[in-house]
Amino acid sequence: MQNKLNGKKIAILVADGFEQVEMTAPRKALEEAGAITQLIAPGINTVKGWKHTDWGDQFDADIRLEKAHANNFDALMLPGGVMNPDKLRMNPDAVTFVKDFVRNGKPIAAICHGPWTLIEAGAVKGRTMTSWPSLKTDLKNAGATWVDEEVVVDNGLITSRNPDDIPAFNRKMIEEFAEGVHRMPQHFAA
Numbered sequence: 001m002q003n004k005l006n007g008k009k010i011a012i013l014v015a016d017g018f019e020q021v022e023m024t025a026p027r028k029a030l031e032e033a034g035a036i037t038q039l040i041a042p043g044i045n046t047v048k049g050w051k052h053t054d055w056g057d058q059f060d061a062d063i064r065l066e067k068a069h070a071n072n073f074d075a076l077m078l079p080g081g082v083m084n085p086d087k088l089r090m091n092p093d094a095v096t097f098v099k100d101f102v103r104n105g106k107p108i109a110a111i112c113h114g115p116w117t118l119i120e121a122g123a124v125k126g127r128t129m130t131s132w133p134s135l136k137t138d139l140k141n142a143g144a145t146w147v148d149e150e151v152v153v154d155n156g157l158i159t160s161r162n163p164d165d166i167p168a169f170n171r172k173m174i175e176e177f178a179e180g181v182h183r184m185p186q187h188f189a190a
Contacts, residue, residue: 004178006034011073011101013040013065013094013117017083020049020056021163022111026077029170035177038062038073042091050081065093070100075177080112080132080162089120098123105181107156109173111166115139115159128152129159156182 010030014023027037041047041061049056070076076098078085088094098121101108110118112132118124125143130152139146150165151158151172158176160169176182 003034004174005030008035008074008177009072010035010037010075010077010177011040011068011070011097012037012077012079013088013097014047014059014079015042015084015087015091015094016044016048017050017081017087018047018079019081019084019112019163020051021166022079022081022114023049023059023077025163025166026079026109026111026170026173029174030077030177033174033178037077038068040065040068040097042066042088042094050083065091065097068097070097070104070106073101073106074180075107075109076101077173078108078110078114078117080110080114082113085113085116088117095121105156105183107158107173107176107179107182109158109169109176111160111169112162118157123157127154127157129154129157130161131159132161 030037039062042065046058048058102123115131119142128145130149136146151160151168158173
C-alpha cells in the first residue's frame, strides 16, 4: 500500500481520552501509505491518550481545532475511546468540522466509539455502520443500520468495532481515502 495516498492530507480529530492504539496504528498505516497526517485537538496543544484502563502518552496537536478547516484536508479519521468522542460531540466546532467533511463527500473513518461524533453531526442516517457494541442503539436511533462486522464501508464512510479490527480498518481506510470524494448521503442533515 506504499504511495497509495501520496499527496493526501488526513485530519485526525481527537480530544483527551482517545484510545491510543486507535490513533497511533491507523496514523502509522496512513503515513506508510504516503499520507500527511495532522493531529487536530480542540483548544489545547497536547492531548493525552488512553491505554485500555489507564492514561497513556501525550501527543502534540499539529493544529488547534479552532484554526482547522476541513477544506484543507482530503479525509478525516476519528479514533474511539469513551471520553474522546463524548467530548468532541459536545464541542460545536468539532461537530461543524465533521459536518464539513460529510457535506463535501470526503471519506471518513471512525472506530470504536468514534461514531458518536458522526451521530451528533447528523451524518449516519441511512448508512450501514459498525461500532463498539454499546453504540448500537445510538446508531439505530439516529437512523443507521448497525451490523457486527470487523469493518464496514458505506459510500466513503469506514467504521470498525475495536482495536482487534485495526488491520481490516486500516486496509479499507486507505482504499477509501485513495478513492477520494464520494457522493454526499441523501439524508445528510446539515
